[in-house]
Amino acid sequence: MAHVRTQIRDRLAKRDGTGILFGLPTTGDRVYRSRVHPVTAGSMPGICVYCGRERSVGGTLQATEKAVDIVIDAYVAGVEYDDTADRIQVEVEDALYGDFENRRFFGGLVTNLAYATAESKYFGNAAVSHGILRMVYEATYKTEDGDAETAL
Secondary structure (H helix, E strand, C coil), X not given: CCCHHHHHHHHHHCCCCCCCCCCECCCECXXXXXXXXXXXXXXXXXXXXXXXXXXXXXXXCCEEEEEEEEEEEEEEECCCCHHHHHHHHHHHHHHHHHCEECCEECCCCECEEEEEEEEEEEECCCCCCEEEEEEEEEXXXXXXXXXXXXXX
16 A cells, blocks of 8 residues: 555656546646656647645544645746646546545545645746646645554
């Protein structure tokens, strides 16, 4: 087993290409499980998936409820990247909220998923002009104290 955060990243972007964000119409298999994207014309449009800030949001005597930021950076080449970035956001959101069964997300790992924020930046002076749309979703999960590998 692995930490629940690792299991969440696997569900989204497993290295073997089976994560729910692989195969989206715009990004295809250009899904990187990293904070760093290889900025080349051939790697875009693509997305990076990683976890950001995590915090306790409640719990009981023997369990802790945690919220972790799931960060998805969409990389798009070209000077007019907004439409493609917006299309990627639609596809990502459909995939995230579409992985819901038995009142849980991501194969039962996550009890709640909430859109938090999105921010766009453009890098026109880079070797390859590109923009980045950073999307952040808050995923809530619960673990028994002392067992960070099992989601309750």
